[in-house]
Every structure is written in structure tokens, then in C-alpha cells.
Amino acid sequence: MFQDFKVVRDRPVSIQVKEYVKRLIIKGAYQSDQKLPATREMSDLLKVSRNTVIAAYEGLEDDGFTYTIPGKGSYVAAMVRHSNADNEATASNPTWQIDWKARINEYAASAVELDLMKQGIRAQKGTISFTSIAPDEQLFDLGDVRRAFMDRMAIEGQVLLNYGYAKGYKPLIDYLMRYMENKGVDITGKDMLITNGFTEGFDIVLSALRPSGRQGRAICENPTHHTAIKNLKLQGFEITGIPMERDGIDVEQLESVLKQQSASFDLAYLTPSYHNPTGVVMSPAKRSAVMKLMRRYQIPVIEDGFNEELRYSGAHVAPLIATAGQGNGVIYIGSHSKVLFPGLRVGWVLGDRALIDHLESIKRARTIHTSTFDQAILYQYLLNGNFDKYVKKARMEYKRKYELTKACCEAYLPEAQLSGDGGLHLFLTFPPSVNTRQLLEACTEQGVIFTPGDKFFIQEGEGTNTLRLGFSRVSDEDIKQGIQIIGEQVRRLLK
Incomplete structure (x- = not known):
């Protein structure tokens, strides 16, 4: 006993001692x-100060694990214990086991099947990874975020x-309404x-618009955001995809589909700016044409x-929504x-007042509310005027990386047609x-993934x-080297 106690840095030692002794009591090493x-004696055994042990014993008593007899010391409090026999397996009483895979419903099974993160390749150390489209944390203005935190806490921290x-x-x-x-x-x-970012907002909207008694039907760009595909399928929607062109969705194809099946669609999901994954920005003419079609056929749009x-x-x-x-x-x-900062899980849904009233109740039933702490820090950061300054800096850096990545693709991947008007x-x-699956396998062996x-x-x-x-978090040197490697493997496949 006591040989396995090791002090962990950056944590109060008295709490570590308290938790260690508590585990001994729970395991039965000390009886009631x-x-x-x-x-x-305990300070010598654990090689910590006596004051540390005194504080730990006080904590154990506060938690109800010990009691003190004045002049005699600390004793283990009586605990309600289950007999080990209750959990021991015998021929007549086998250990209680449930086959959870057999209990899992179709929704949970589909969630695993559609989980891109679980199916993705785990990058080894030193791998050049083009898989992320998250912002570059090196651009985060921590000083302004810290100031926003302190400002808001000083104003209404307890709230x-x-x-x-x-x-x-x-x-x-x-x-955000003014924004x-x-x-x-x-x-x-x-x-x-x-909401807690885009994904929760999208899921809540889908759950409110999903028809009762039949399968829902959605129309969207093809390709489109994988998270959207995943949530549409999990919510039971059948998806009809409309091909993308250089300036956005194929409007003629969209109109043709709507003429044939207009009564079937419950909603449309569209990403008009820096579309994921193509990076295309829908032209003003197409935006106008798309909105006319949606209005004519009375199909609600999730933008x-x-x-x-x-x-x-x-x-x-x-x-x-402006048009x-x-x-x-x-x-x-x-x-x-x-x-800005993905770590602050804050998104928003803007829509008709009657719809938002229903979405609010769904939100309350599911998660009560989005972290007020996160919302307040973001609000103060925006209020302090930091957003425009940060976005200007971010645009400059991402534009530079975008142009470098584009130039490298044109130089090392002449076989590829590029799309993307900005973004990450x-x-x-x-x-x-x-076949880019085969290409990925070949590139992975060379230390590059996408x-x-x-x-x-x-x-x-x-x-x-x-x-x-994705180039946002990749260094200049790795962008050049990584794309050159992809190009070499493409030519090997073509041969």
C-alpha cells in the first residue's frame, strides 16, 4: 500500500492525497x-508535508468518508457496500452482460456509419495534413479575447x-441582428x-421541419457539406442533389427537377458563399434565379x-435571406x-418569428441553453471592435495561403481542374x-493526407x-512539399 502514490504537477497535492485515500476506502483497503x-505517519508514507495530509483529511471528512474522534484521530465512516458476491459470476448466476450492439437503433448505427472523423485516417506525427478547414490558431488574438473575458466578467460575472x-x-x-x-x-x-455552432442549429431546424408520417425530401447542391448530408440522413430525409457549375448551382437542372417533383420537397439546403467543398461563390444572377424558383414552388430554404x-x-x-x-x-x-474561434461553440438561426418560437422550445428540451459564458465572451469581443481588425488580418493571411496553394496546384497538378474563390x-x-481513395493510400505512405x-x-x-x-493550418513549406508529393502519386496512378 502507498507505493503507487505519485504526485502530479500543476494540481494541489492535498486534493491528490484526499482522492488517493478515498480510492483506498472505496476499494475496501480500509474498512468502516x-x-x-x-x-x-501518513506524510512520511506518501512523502508529502504534514499540512498537506491535514488538509486532505479535512476534505475526506467534509465528503463524508471519515469522521474524527478528538484526541484519537481520523476513522473511516460506515459506507453502504454491496457484497462482492452480488457481482461474482457463477454457473447458475452469470455476470450481467448486455449486447449493446444488438440494442442500438438505426439512428445510432447510421451515426457511426456516417461519422467522417471515425472513418478518417489518423495522421502520424510529421504527416502533412490537408484535411482540416479550421482556422489557424496562430492568428488568434489572445490578448483581445482575454480582455473581452475580463471586461464581461467584471460587468456581470455572477450572472x-x-x-x-x-x-x-x-x-x-x-x-447579431444588427450584424x-x-x-x-x-x-x-x-x-x-x-445555438452550439452551425451543426446544432441545422439539426434543430431539420427536426422541426421533418414531416410526420412520411419520409422527408430535401434538395441541395451536389457535392455539399458532409455534415449536412449526415444530419439530413439521420433525420430521415431523402436527398436530391443538383450539380454545381463554376458560378454555383446548375439553375436549369434545378428548375427541371422542381417542375417534375416540386410537390415532393420539404426544404432546400444551400451554401451560396465559399461552398463546402467546391469553394464556389454563387453569382448574384444565380442567387436571384434560385430565389425566384424557391418562391414559385414554395420550398423553404436553409441557407x-x-x-x-x-x-x-x-x-x-x-x-x-437578404434577397x-x-x-x-x-x-x-x-x-x-x-x-474566429471554433472553441467558442456559438452559432445562430435567423428566421421567421413563429418558427424561432418553436425552435426555442426544441432547444430548451434538448440542451436548456448554449453556454452563456461563451456567448458573453463573444459578445464583448465583438462589442470591443475586435472582429473587423481580426478578419482583416485573417483575410490577408488566408489569401496569401490560397494563392500559394493555387499556384502549387497549377504547377504540380496540371491534371486537376481547380475550384474555389476563397475561404480555407x-x-x-x-x-x-x-480514384482519389487509391491516391490517398499512395500519398499516406509518403506522409501526405487529404x-x-x-x-x-x-x-x-x-x-x-x-x-x-484544406490549407488554413498548413505551413508554406508543407503546402509546396505536400502538393508536389500528391502530383507525383497522381502521375504514377495515370501510368
Whole structure:
């Protein structure tokens, strides 16, 4: 006994001692009413100070594990214990085991099957990875974030640490409503719900719009965001994909599908800016045409505001919800995760007031509310005027990396057709004979990984000659070296 006690750095030693002795009591090494070693003896056994042991014993008594007899010492308190025989397996009484795989429902099984992270390749140390499209943490302005934290805590710290509201932190809602208004959105008759990032907002909206008594049907760009495909399928939607062109969704194909099947669709999911995975920005003409079609056929639109702020060149293009005017047919889901800090899980759903009222109740039933702490820090950061300064810096750095990545692809991957007008990634389409799953296997052996593009297509077997190249967190040297290696492996496959 006591030989396995090791002090861990950066944690109060008295708490470590308390937890160690507590484990001994729970395991039965000390029995009820048995006296613990005296504080001086225990300090020698554990090689810690006597004051540390005194503090640990006080903590054990506070937690109800020991009691003190004045002048005699600390004793183990009586505990309700189960007999070991209750859990011992015998021929007539086998150990209680449940086959959880047999109990798992279709929803849970599908979630595993669609889990891109579980199916992805684990990058070994030193691997050049183009799989991430998260922001580069080296750009995070920690000083401004720390200042926002201190400012908000000084104003209402006690409030922030208590329960919040399902709808969200009102100062942040008010700020984001003005933010969306500055994008040209008419907020008349609209309201907002704060969520844990885009994904929760999307899932809540789908759960509210999923039809009862039949399978839902959704229309979207093809390829599209894998998280959207995953959640649509998990919510029971059948998905119809419309091909992408250089300036956005194929409007003629969209109109053709709607003419044939318009009554079948419950919603459309669209990402008009820096589309994931193609990186395409839908042209103003196509935005107008798409909205006319959705209005004509009365199909509600879920607009993904993905990476909308990472515009490198050209004029601002208004979101679809702005083109709807006072109409309520568009539900906008926004987040600053890709622009600012993914660690602050804050997103928002902007839509018709009656819809938001229902979404608020769904949110309350599921998670009560989004962390008020996260919301308040983000609000103060935005209020302090840091967002524009940060985005300007981020745009400059990502534009530089974008141009470097594009130049390297043009030099080392002439076989590929590139798409991507900004954001944090490029999308590559190779000749049909190039299977990017096989290419990934070959590149992995050379220390380079990327995301195969078929993950973003609706039907199995589509996009097998495509890949997404995320450059936001890759160094300049690794961008050059990694793309050169991909190029070498492509030519090997083509031979």
C-alpha cells in the first residue's frame, strides 16, 4: 500500500492525497471504523508535508468518508457496500452482460456509419495534413479575447455563471441582428435563436421541419457539406442533389427537377458563399434565379452562411435571406467558427418569428441553453471592435495561403481542374481514371493526407475522382512539399 502514490504537477497535492485515500476506502483497503494513519505517519508514507495530509483529511471528512474522534484521530465512516458476491459470476448466476450492439437503433448505427472523423485516417506525427478547414490558431488574438473575458466578467460575472435562456444571451442576439441587418437583411418579422455552432442549429431546424408520417425530401447542391448530408440522413430525409457549375448551382437542372417533383420537397439546403467543398461563390444572377424558383414552388430554404466573411476579392454579395426582403421563406444559419474561434461553440438561426418560437422550445428540451459564458465572451469581443481588425488580418493571411496553394496546384497538378474563390480550401477534380481513395493510400505512405471528395456527394460512387485540399493550418513549406508529393502519386496512378 502507498507505493503507487505519485504526485502530479500543476494540481494541489492535498486534493491528490484526499482522492488517493478515498480510492483506498472505496476499494475496501480500509474498512468502516478503521483508524487512518496519523497525519505525521501518513506524510512520511506518501512523502508529502504534514499540512498537506491535514488538509486532505479535512476534505475526506467534509465528503463524508471519515469522521474524527478528538484526541484519537481520523476513522473511516460506515459506507453502504454491496457484497462482492452480488457481482461474482457463477454457473447458475452469470455476470450481467448486455449486447449493446444488438440494442442500438438505426439512428445510432447510421451515426457511426456516417461519422467522417471515425472513418478518417489518423495522421502520424510529421504527416502533412490537408484535411482540416479550421482556422489557424496562430492568428488568434489572445490578448483581445482575454480582455473581452475580463471586461464581461467584471460587468456581470455572477450572472454568466448561472443558467441562461434557451433563446440566447440577449445582448448577443441584439448585436447579431444588427450584424445581419448590415448584410442587407430585412429583419422585419424575424427573430434569432443562439445555438452550439452551425451543426446544432441545422439539426434543430431539420427536426422541426421533418414531416410526420412520411419520409422527408430535401434538395441541395451536389457535392455539399458532409455534415449536412449526415444530419439530413439521420433525420430521415431523402436527398436530391443538383450539380454545381463554376458560378454555383446548375439553375436549369434545378428548375427541371422542381417542375417534375416540386410537390415532393420539404426544404432546400444551400451554401451560396465559399461552398463546402467546391469553394464556389454563387453569382448574384444565380442567387436571384434560385430565389425566384424557391418562391414559385414554395420550398423553404436553409441557407448556410459558411465562411461568408472570408472574401478575398470582389464586391460583397448579399446572402439569400437578404434577397428575400420581408419574405420569410429563408432560414439563415450562421457561425463565426471558421472565421474566429471554433472553441467558442456559438452559432445562430435567423428566421421567421413563429418558427424561432418553436425552435426555442426544441432547444430548451434538448440542451436548456448554449453556454452563456461563451456567448458573453463573444459578445464583448465583438462589442470591443475586435472582429473587423481580426478578419482583416485573417483575410490577408488566408489569401496569401490560397494563392500559394493555387499556384502549387497549377504547377504540380496540371491534371486537376481547380475550384474555389476563397475561404480555407480548394476543390480538385481529376480525370475519371484517377480514384482519389487509391491516391490517398499512395500519398499516406509518403506522409501526405487529404479529404477524398466522394464524401461530399449525395450518391455512393459519385466524385471518386475529386478531393478537398484544406490549407488554413498548413505551413508554406508543407503546402509546396505536400502538393508536389500528391502530383507525383497522381502521375504514377495515370501510368
